[in-house]
Amino acid sequence: MRRALTFCGVLQMKKGFLFNYLIALVIILTLNFILPRLMPGDPLQAIYGCEAMIVMTPELKAELTRRFSLDMSLDRQFQSYIASLLRGDFGHSYFYNVPVSKVILGCFPWTILLVGLALFISTGLGVLAGVESGYRRGLPPDRFLLGLFMGLSGLPDFFIGILLLLVFGVSLGLVPLAGAVTPYSGQGTAAIVLDVLHHLALPLAALVLSRITAIYLLTRNTMITTLGENFIITARAKGCANHVIRYRHAGRNSLLPVVTAAGLQLSHLITGALFVEIVFSYPGLGTLLYNSLLTRDYPLLQGILLLATLTVLTVNFLVDIIYSKIDPRICYAH
Amino acid sequence: MHINYWGEVKRDGFGCAGLAMLALLAFMAAGAPILSQYPPAEYTGAIFQPPSAQYWLGTNDVGQDIWAQLLYGARTTLAVGSGAALLSLLLSILAGGLAAMAGGFWDRALMRLVDALIVIPPVIVAILAAAYFRPGITMLIVLLSAFLWPDGARMVRSQVLSVKERMHVSAARTFGAGWLYLLLRHVIPELGPVLTAIMVLNFRRAVFMEAGLSFLGVSDPAVISWGKMMQQALSFSYLEVWKWWLIPAGAALSMTIAALTCTGFALEKTMNPRLKKEMRSGNACNKRIDCIVQRPAGFERYKPYP
Numbered sequence: 001m002r003r004a005l006t007f008c009g010v011l012q013m014k015k016g017f018l019f020n021y022l023i024a025l026v027i028i029l030t031l032n033f034i035l036p037r038l039m040p041g042d043p044l045q046a047i048y049g050c051e052a053m054i055v056m057t058p059e060l061k062a063e064l065t066r067r068f069s070l071d072m073s074l075d076r077q078f079q080s081y082i083a084s085l086l087r088g089d090f091g092h093s094y095f096y097n098v099p100v101s102k103v104i105l106g107c108f109p110w111t112i113l114l115v116g117l118a119l120f121i122s123t124g125l126g127v128l129a130g131v132e133s134g135y136r137r138g139l140p141p142d143r144f145l146l147g148l149f150m151g152l153s154g155l156p157d158f159f160i161g162i163l164l165l166l167v168f169g170v171s172l173g174l175v176p177l178a179g180a181v182t183p184y185s186g187q188g189t190a191a192i193v194l195d196v197l198h199h200l201a202l203p204l205a206a207l208v209l210s211r212i213t214a215i216y217l218l219t220r221n222t223m224i225t226t227l228g229e230n231f232i233i234t235a236r237a238k239g240c241a242n243h244v245i246r247y248r249h250a251g252r253n254s255l256l257p258v259v260t261a262a263g264l265q266l267s268h269l270i271t272g273a274l275f276v277e278i279v280f281s282y283p284g285l286g287t288l289l290y291n292s293l294l295t296r297d298y299p300l301l302q303g304i305l306l307l308a309t310l311t312v313l314t315v316n317f318l319v320d321i322i323y324s325k326i327d328p329r330i331c332y333a334h
Numbered sequence: 335m336h337i338n339y340w341g342e343v344k345r346d347g348f349g350c351a352g353l354a355m356l357a358l359l360a361f362m363a364a365g366a367p368i369l370s371q372y373p374p375a376e377y378t379g380a381i382f383q384p385p386s387a388q389y390w391l392g393t394n395d396v397g398q399d400i401w402a403q404l405l406y407g408a409r410t411t412l413a414v415g416s417g418a419a420l421l422s423l424l425l426s427i428l429a430g431g432l433a434a435m436a437g438g439f440w441d442r443a444l445m446r447l448v449d450a451l452i453v454i455p456p457v458i459v460a461i462l463a464a465a466y467f468r469p470g471i472t473m474l475i476v477l478l479s480a481f482l483w484p485d486g487a488r489m490v491r492s493q494v495l496s497v498k499e500r501m502h503v504s505a506a507r508t509f510g511a512g513w514l515y516l517l518l519r520h521v522i523p524e525l526g527p528v529l530t531a532i533m534v535l536n537f538r539r540a541v542f543m544e545a546g547l548s549f550l551g552v553s554d555p556a557v558i559s560w561g562k563m564m565q566q567a568l569s570f571s572y573l574e575v576w577k578w579w580l581i582p583a584g585a586a587l588s589m590t591i592a593a594l595t596c597t598g599f600a601l602e603k604t605m606n607p608r609l610k611k612e613m614r615s616g617n618a619c620n621k622r623i624d625c626i627v628q629r630p631a632g633f634e635r636y637k638p639y640p
Contacts, residue, residue, distance in 0.1 A: 023450035031459065035466045046466070154592040156542060158549055159584040162568060166580075170571055177571075271457045275546060279568065293465060293550060305462045312455045 021317050028309050032302055033081050037074075044070060047298060052094040090306070091299030095292070100303035103288065108307070110180055111277070111284035114200065115269050118207040123265070126212045127258060130219025131251045137224055145216070153213035157272040161206035161279035168202060175202050178281035203273075203280045210272055211265060218261055222254040263319030267312040274308070342604040349600025355593035363408040370402035374558050382575055391578045395570060400563075400579050404586060407560040410471060411541055411590055417475035418482060418540035419533045425483035426532060427522065430490030435498065435513035435521075445491070448484040456481035457543055464552040471557060474547070478540045486532040490525070497524050531601050538594040545587050560587045 039046035044064060045053050056064075065071055069080040084091075090100035133145045152160070169177045176182070180199045181192070226232070227250050235249045277286030285304050292300040343349035362369070371388075372378050375398060383393040391400035433444040460481055469477055494517070497503065503520045511519075522529075547553050548561030560583040567580035 017449075020446070020449045021453060023446065024453050027450065028454060028459070031462070035463060039466060150595070151592075154588050154595055155584075156545055156587060156591070158546070159564070159588060162564065162580060162584065166571065166576060170576075267455045271455055274458075274461075275549065278550070289461070290550065293552060298465070301465055302462065305458050308458050309455060312458070313453060316453050 017317070017320050021313055024313055025310075028306070028313075029082065029085070030078075032306055033078055036298065036302075037077070044068070047091075048094055090303035093292075093297055093300040093303075095295040095297040095300065100300050103300060104285070104303055104307055107284050107288045110282060111270075111273055111286070114203055114207065114277070114282065114284060115266070115273050117200070117204055118211065118269055118273070119262075119266060121204070122208045122212045122269075123215055123258065123262070125208070126215025127219045127251075127255065129212075130216045131223055131246060131254065133216070134220040134223025134227070134254070135246050135250070137220075146220075149213040149216045152209055155210065156275075157206065157210035158275040158279050160210050161203065161276045164202050164206050164209075165279060175199070180283050199282070203276050203282050206276045206279070207269065207272055210276075211269055214261065214265060214268075215258060218257050219254050222257050223250055226250045226253045260319070260323050263316040266315045266319075270308055270312055343597070343600045346600040346603060348596040348603075352593045352596030352598075352600060355589055356597065359408050359412060359590060359593065362405050363412050366402070366405035366409060370399060370405050372399040372402050374398060374402040374406040375556075382573065384574070385578050391582055392575065394563075394566065394575070394579055400582070403558055403563055404560070404582055406558045407563060407583065408586065408590075410557055410559045411544065411587070413471055414474050414478070414544045415537045415541045415590075415594075417471070418478040418544075419537040421475055421479040422482035422536050422540075423486060423529060423533050425479060426486030426490050427517075427529070429483065430487040431494055431517040431521065432513070433487070434491045434494035435517055441491075444487070448487050451481075451484040452488075454481075457546055460543060460547060461550060461552060464547050464550075468552065468554050469547075470554040474544060474553060474557075478543055481543075482536045482539060486536065489528060489532055493525050493528050494521050497521050500524075527601065527604070531598065534594055534598040534601060538591060538598065541587070541590055541594065560584075 036046035042053075044061065047068065048056075048064075067080075069077045072080075088101055090104070092098075093100045093103050096103050129145055129149070133142045136142045155163075165177065168174045176199055180196065182195050182199075232245060232249055235245050240249070273284065274286035274289055276282070277284045278290045281287055285308065289301065289304045291297075292304065343353070366374075377397045378389065378393055378399050379397060380389075380393055381395055381397040383389050385392045389399055389401065391404065394400055394403070429444050429448070433441040460477060463477055464474075467473055467477070498516070498521055503516060506516055506520055544553075544559065545561035545564075548557070548559040549565045551562065551565055553559065553562070563583040564580055564587075567576055567583070570576070570579075
């Protein structure tokens with residue numbers, strides 16, 4: 001099974017998973033292309049929604065039909081769809097009356113901020129808790145942490161968000177109920193940063209709480225396995241201090257599965273962020289998605305979901321490449 | 335592998351708790367018309383009522399009885415969850431079984447497809463499809479199964495690969511049995527516990543996804559669902575109603591997921607006796623399900639039989 005790790009071999013592996021991602025990409029694009037056209041009735045109506053059709057003039061209709069190549073064969077339509085995507089043209093948002101890409105770009109930074117911070121904090125806290133818990137397996141602190149995190153994993157992300165909102169926002173009134181900044185309050189950089197953090201605290205906490213269990217359990221399991229290895233006994237025999245063994249010997253080796261899981265974790269975080277943002281009306285992609293669903297703004301909806309999917313695919317691909325670099329034992333089955 | 339799985343799960347504390355909660359849910363769902371005084375979608379005559387003897391959990395903004403909605407919501411959750419678990423299991427068996435039994439081109443093609451599908455974020459694509467279809471219960475089951483089967487197919491494939499080398503399967507093959515016959519008569523019966531584990535896992539994921547989709551409001555408006563109740567209740571968070579409208583729905587949803595997690599955990603412990611020695615509960619919640627079932631040796635590089 002062990003493939004000789006030549007340069008050629010590494011290149012082949014990369015081609016292997018590059019191919020997987022290409023297939024995934026084709027599936028996603030085809031789905032995005034075919035879904036509106038599968039709907040009964042006028043495809044233009046499915047693409048733009050019923051409301052847009054009411055105000056549409058015949059000239060505009062003809063122009064749009066030409067732009068989507070709706071009067072041509074299906075493969076020509078697909079070609080023009082891909083071509084417009086490559087130009088960065090995601091369509092025109094009917095509700096906001098601006099190009100979809102513009103609307104999305106306005107919201108995307110907030111989601112990146114939320115997801116990025118959540119990734120760092122949940123990984124950091126999860127690894128820390130996992131290392132401490134795994135080191136004290138079976139003792140009261142470990143049992144407490146295990147019970148706590150197992151309980152958390154049963155709550156859907158939006159329900160955690162709702163609970164936090166009800167407790168800290170509605171009942172205690174500690175944090176704002178919606179939005180990302182207080183309008184017209186900008187007085188100096190420090191005040192703005194504090195304001196942003198104040199608004200960010202609850203959505204971030206909800207996202208971290210909903211995703212931390214996976215990291216914690218992964219680290220804890222690896223920690224337990226690693227602690228049984230011979231080099232730990234050697235380290236003890238050398239007289240290493242406990243915290244050195246815990247973090248430098250065992251903890252460091254428990255990081256590997258966390259890195260593999262990071263891609264998966266990020267795709268869950270992005271999905272979770274969409275839901276958490278809706279709960280807190282945080283002005284990122286999630287709230288935009290919710291609004292586009294309420295207003296039936298289909299081009300916007302497609303653009304948001306396409307962007308989210310592409311982000312997940314890209315990140316997973318990068319993680320796969322990084323992972324094969326840090327752990328050369330990885331060979332894919334195909 | 336002759337273990338009394340049912341007995342083992344019953345003996346396990348987590349297993350008992352999980353099964354008890356599932357039984358309670360099934361009871362709620364089955365007895366919904368008897369346990370509630372009003373049909374769930376009917377106007378009862380008063381809006382925003384607090385809980386009382388007449389309305390056990392009060393009424394919502396359009397005067398529907400919340401307790402009745404909670405009970406009928408259990409029906410939706412269980413129907414979608416079990417339906418999607420069954421259908422996706424069927425797809426997994428077909429794809430994984432065909433890949434393992436036929437080998438060669440089929441194996442490469444199907445596993446390539448599985449590898450590609452696994453990197454697609456299921457919830458996001460499900461939202462997109464649901465936004466167009468506005469799925470009812472049946473459509474939801476089909477939609478969710480389409481995203482749930484690849485993980486199971488991988489597990490089924492690896493298990494079939496190890497089972498099909500056993501003596502009785504070879505014997506049947508020498509008598510001229512085809513791959514479908516071998517799969518159905520000789521291989522699948524041996525895979526009972528693994529298939530149950532896959533089903534429990536998919537059940538849990540389907541419940542999660544259904545709740546998420548109805549929370550976004552992309553499912554059929556006529557379907558009563560806990561996710562939808564939470565969505566509707568959330569817009570009235572400035573009133574007191576969330577205490578008896580939002581929280582019960584969320585609690586019921588969390589209980590369902592906890593029940594499935596516990597059952598899955600107990601099953602996993604039964605199937606993998608190595609876990610019994612230590613409290614290693616991680617994998618039950620870990621969505622990378624490959625790690626639950628130990629891959630048999632030689633799984634990675636498999637040569638189809640000549």
